[in-house]
Amino acid sequence: MDSLADKDHRHLWHPFTQMRDWMAEEPVIIARGQGARLWDTKGREYLDANASIWTNIHGHNHPRINAAIRAQLEKVAHSSFLGLSNVPAIELAEKLVSIAPVAAVSDRRRLPEDEQPAVRDRRYSPLTRVFYSDDGSTAVEVAIKMALHYWVHRGQPQRRRFVAFSGAYHGDTVGAVSLGGIDLFHAAYKPLLFEVEHVADAAALRSVLERHGKEVAAVAIEPLIQGAAGMKVWPRGLLAETRRLCDEHGALLVADEVMTGFGRTGTMFACExxxxxxxxxxxxxxxxxxxxxxxxxxxxxxxxxxxLGSYEDQKTFFHGHSYTGNQLGCAAALASLAVFEEEQTLEQLQPKIGLLRNDLQEFCELKAVMEVRQCGFIGAVELGSYPWKAKAGIRVCQRARELGALTRPIGNVIVIMPPLCVTEDELRKICEALRRAIQEELR
Ligand SMILES: Cc1ncc(COP(=O)(O)O)c(C=O)c1O
Structure with missing residues (x-):
């Protein structure tokens, strides 16, 4: 083992990783990337089949995003957002508001006259304000705290309950864990959590809101598909019904598009x-x-x-992080959104969604496969009900890694979610590696 691997084993603690197993194996140490490909320090090449845990969009080492970060770096890497602003953060906020999901006309009617935001043109989104933080969990924390505090300011402090869905995953900070509904990840932390009503479907949501509607601050949902639950696709219409029920009972709706945002489901945002x-x-x-x-x-x-209020009113949102509005991150985000337009990312994606559908069908022919699921460019292959200790998903992904495709299982579910820029040939290779891995590991 080389010295980097030794040092990793000696000093690091990896997320969602049984470190005893980790320390018994030689780690893959990534050295560089290009497009949908990654190379390790030994020069071995891999296809990034889960987009580096669902993050990468246009590929690694993209010249446009690299240049934007470099250009920003020459100016300033970071300055505080507390009492100061900065150029890319302002520009990114304007851009995000301009692409935010557009309200249906009926939604617009639901706002009282004095709360109607300016209608710029036919496109209209009531999402006009952007609060920055650092990762998916903190984005959800912000929503939770804002929702609770909003009702206090509106003179309805009794609205302090939150509703989320069974199997939900909204992140690992304590508030986000409270909303979470995956016992394996969340049960150990119960003593730290606030109470959340978990519902399985629209009927259960309706029933909770009928009983406690006036006490509910917000309902949280992963739109169209639950990620960490094992890529479970919601029945069509659940999201719209959730919105409708929230409106009926006056509750706020939190759409957690941490995974689904930026094209994964085939549209810029799943809510659309x-x-x-x-x-x-x-x-x-x-x-x-x-x-x-x-x-x-x-x-x-x-x-x-x-x-909003006078300083003495103390209505300020008392929340923020040292790196809120970080310039390098905002410059990268602006460049990524520019690439969406320049490379027509969403248009280019549509045929690949069809290819993924065909590829997934081929998995159905394997005996070890119980079900395949797809939502846009997110694919999932559920293996049969192998017991936890059989490590079926882990073994398949380890073998796929040897065959040149990197992904992580969720239990017995194999995730296929490459960067949107993946080529048709690369997508086929990913699926071939995974199919072969399943065949070899689960005869
Ligand atoms: C829907 C959803 N929300 C929140 C998170 C948490 O994001 P992060 O890991 O960036 O904190 C995740 C992560 O997988 C997610 O899938």
Whole structure:
């Protein structure tokens, strides 16, 4: 083992990793990347089949994003966002608001006359305010705290309950874990968590809101598909129904698009597919094209204005992080959004979604495969119900790695979510490596 591997084993603690197993194996140490490919320090080449844990969009080492970061670096890397502003953070906020999910006309009607934001043209999004943080978990924390505090400012402090979905994953900070519904990840931390009502479907949500609607601050959802639950695709219409139920009972809607944002589901945001605008839109992972830790929580004028008051009123949103609005991250995000336009990323993606569909069908022929699922450019292959200790998903991914495709399983679910820029040939190679790995490991 080389000395870097030794040092890793001696000093590092990796996320979501059983370190005893880790220390028994030689780690893959990534040295460089290009497009959908990564190379390790031994020169071995891999296809990035899960987009570096669902973050990378336009590929590694993209010249446009590299240049934007370099140019920003020549100016300033970071200055505080507390009491100061900066150029790329302002430009990115304007850009995000301009592409935020557009409200259906009926949504617009639901706003009281005095809360109607200016209609710029036919496009209209009530999400007009951007609050920056660092990653998906913090984007969700911001939404939780803003929602709770909003109701205090609106004179309805009894609205302090949160509702989330069974199997939800919203991140690993304590507030986000409270919303989470995956026992394996979350149960150990119960003593730290606030109470959240978890519902399995629209009927259960309706029932909770009928009983406690006036006490609910917000309902959180991963739109169209739950990620860490094992890529579980929601029935069509659940998102729109959740919006409708929130409106009926006056609750705010938090759309956690940390995974689904920036094209993964085939549209820029998953919410677009059911014409839903949430009250909070949480963005991270793909925001910077997968380059830097930056997150944004978008919200409405109505929420923003509830926090306005005189200094003595103490209505300020007392929340923020040292690196809020980081210039390098914002420059990377602006460049990534420019690449969406320049490379027509979403248009180029549509045929690849069809190819992924065909490729997934071929997995169905394997005996070890129970089900395949797809939502846009997110694919999942669920293996049969192998027991936890059989490590079926882990073994398949380890073998796929030897065959040149990197991904991580969620239990027995194999995730296929390459960068959107992946070529048709690379996509085929990823699927071939995974199919062969399943055949060899789970005869
Ligand atoms: C839907 C969703 N929300 C939040 C998060 C947490 O994001 P992060 O790991 O950047 O904190 C994730 C991470 O996988 C996610 O899938």
């Amino acid at each position: 597919q059911e014409s839903v605008t949430p009250d909070f839109l949480c963005l991270a992972k793909g925001l910077t094209g997968g380059y830097m830790p930056l997150a944004a929580t978008l919200t409405t004028d109505a929420v923003f204005e509830a926090f």
